[in-house]
Amino acid sequence: MSDYGSEMSDHDLTDAVVERLLAGAPSVAPAERDVADALAAVRAAYPPQDPPPVGPALADFVAVDLRAVPAGGSRRGAADWYHRKVAAATAFAGTVAGKFALGMTVAFAAAGGAHAAGVIDVPLLPERRAALVDDGGDIQVTSTSAAVTTTPTNFDDVPGPTFPSPLVPNADTADEQASTTTPGTRPPGAVAPLVTAPGTDECDDEDGDAFGTDRGRDDASAEHDPASCEDEDGEGADDDASEPLDDASEPMDDTSEDEDDHAGDDQDDTDEREAGRRTSGDRNDDADSGDWD
Amino acid sequence: MARHDQLDDEIGRHLTSAVLGRQAGFTGLYRCLAPRVAGYARSRGVDDVDDVVNEIFLAAFSSLDGSVSWDATRFRSWLFSIAWNKTADWHRHAGRRVDTVDARPEALPITGGHVEDDALDRLAGDRVGELLDRLTDDQRDVITMRVVADLSLEETAAALDKPIGAVKSLQHRALNALRRDLDVEPDDPSEGADLQDEAVSPVRR
Numbered sequence: 001m002s003d004y005g006s007e008m009s010d011h012d013l014t015d016a017v018v019e020r021l022l023a024g025a026p027s028v029a030p031a032e033r034d035v036a037d038a039l040a041a042v043r044a045a046y047p048p049q050d051p052p053p054v055g056p057a058l059a060d061f062v063a064v065d066l067r068a069v070p071a072g073g074s075r076r077g078a079a080d081w082y083h084r085k086v087a088a089a090t091a092f093a094g095t096v097a098g099k100f101a102l103g104m105t106v107a108f109a110a111a112g113g114a115h116a117a118g119v120i121d122v123p124l125l126p127e128r129r130a131a132l133v134d135d136g137g138d139i140q141v142t143s144t145s146a147a148v149t150t151t152p153t154n155f156d157d158v159p160g161p162t163f164p165s166p167l168v169p170n171a172d173t174a175d176e177q178a179s180t181t182t183p184g185t186r187p188p189g190a191v192a193p194l195v196t197a198p199g200t201d202e203c204d205d206e207d208g209d210a211f212g213t214d215r216g217r218d219d220a221s222a223e224h225d226p227a228s229c230e231d232e233d234g235e236g237a238d239d240d241a242s243e244p245l246d247d248a249s250e251p252m253d254d255t256s257e258d259e260d261d262h263a264g265d266d267q268d269d270t271d272e273r274e275a276g277r278r279t280s281g282d283r284n285d286d287a288d289s290g291d292w293d
Numbered sequence: 294m295a296r297h298d299q300l301d302d303e304i305g306r307h308l309t310s311a312v313l314g315r316q317a318g319f320t321g322l323y324r325c326l327a328p329r330v331a332g333y334a335r336s337r338g339v340d341d342v343d344d345v346v347n348e349i350f351l352a353a354f355s356s357l358d359g360s361v362s363w364d365a366t367r368f369r370s371w372l373f374s375i376a377w378n379k380t381a382d383w384h385r386h387a388g389r390r391v392d393t394v395d396a397r398p399e400a401l402p403i404t405g406g407h408v409e410d411d412a413l414d415r416l417a418g419d420r421v422g423e424l425l426d427r428l429t430d431d432q433r434d435v436i437t438m439r440v441v442a443d444l445s446l447e448e449t450a451a452a453l454d455k456p457i458g459a460v461k462s463l464q465h466r467a468l469n470a471l472r473r474d475l476d477v478e479p480d481d482p483s484e485g486a487d488l489q490d491e492a493v494s495p496v497r498r
Binding site: 046 | 316347420421424440468472
């Protein structure tokens with residue numbers, strides 16, 4: 001039997017009549033008398049009865065005056081509502097404060113970075129220093145002797161650059177020939193160009209090493225023969241790189257040669273090594289031929 | 294509806310007191326509504342009415358939220374929705390329950406009064422039970438809510454969680470079915486046989 005569909009054929013009961021019947025109204029039409037009697041029988045079969053005795057669980061609950069208990073009744077709801085609101089407001093304030101702090105940090109970092117890069121000038125920050133070059137390693141840096149000169153706009157008006165004397169490999173003497181700066185000519189904040197003294201240009205420029213990391217070794221070879229800086233095979237870097245290997249291989253070469261020609265003659269070996277350094281350009285030929293003299 | 298208004302006013306006062314946690318409020322609500330709830334539980338076929346009514350009110354009182362603005366109509370429909378669920382639970386557990394009979398003389402029910410009246414009452418109860426059993430579950434729920442629990446159309450819709458139009462349609466069909474069944478003469482064996490076949494009595498919840 002369907003709840004909604006199949007019994008809609010005999011519709012004699014209007015909504016008003018149904019409400020009257022269900023309300024137990026005494027005055028109904030004779031046609032609905034049977035239905036009214038049936039509903040009256042239902043109502044009479046299940047009348048309201050005396051309240052059942054209160055059980056122990058319900059008695060315990062009702063007997064407690066919840067006004068004395070803080071965690072009950074409406075005050076608990078009000079407290080929960082207050083705590084929820086406070087928690088929501090605190091969370092919102094914390095979120096806003098965190099975002100503000102993060103934004104300020106990013107802004108300050110960006111400003112500091114731009115100031116350091118020279119894009120902007122922040123008055124409160126210290127002035128930007130000249131870029132430092134870390135040569136690194138155990139290579140002795142002697143390029144501090146580079147002269148800082150101004151960059152004239154018209155080179156014809158300048159009588160000509162004055163360079164310090166040629167560099168010597170000794171660091172003490174190199175400090176004496178330190179860079180000379182023309183005071184007042186460099187604008188503040190400008191990067192000072194590095195100009196390498198003549199005499200070292202030939203060696204440095206050959207391998208394209210602008211920082212002169214191998215200058216000490218070049219200078220060492222120029223101590224005896226500046227002309228040896230000239231690149232014999234057109235590859236300055238090749239010479240520079242091969243020299244330590246040659247130096248390291250010299251004792252082995254000496255050993256083999258001692259076995260051949262100068263066995264047990266240490267003094268001669270020492271003399272010959274010094275002589276070989278002075279004539280480093282001919283070393284390979286000598287090693288091949290075994291003729292040290 | 295003066296009777297309803299008066300009862301609603303009383304329930305409203307007790308509700309205000311009960312929401313504040315006062316014992317008088319709970320007691321007043323129990324005194325006002327427990328008789329109807331007990332009758333409704335009996336109409337739903339519950340044998341252990343006292344325990345079920347206690348469970349219904351305990352559930353209602355312990356869940357009385359102070360943040361909700363209560364009125365008599367809302368509380369009554371909410372209370373009878375709890376009653377519907379509790380009686381359904383009772384029938385669900387009744388299938389697993391083993392009935393025991395206390396054979397002690399003092400535990401036997403005291404039968405007294407007029408024997409003829411008791412028999413008539415039982416016959417009337419059986420007749421009403423048969424009438425209600427010919428209705429569908431939804432129709433019987435609506436009729437018992439409207440007639441036994443004395444709820445309004447809106448309160449019944451809220452208690453059964455159905456739209457008002459659906460409740461109106463259900464009660465309309467339930468009354469038409471009752472009228473058609475009452476028109477059948479009980480002496481007519483053929484009509485009676487038809488009714489017996491038609492009355493597929495659903496298991497009461």
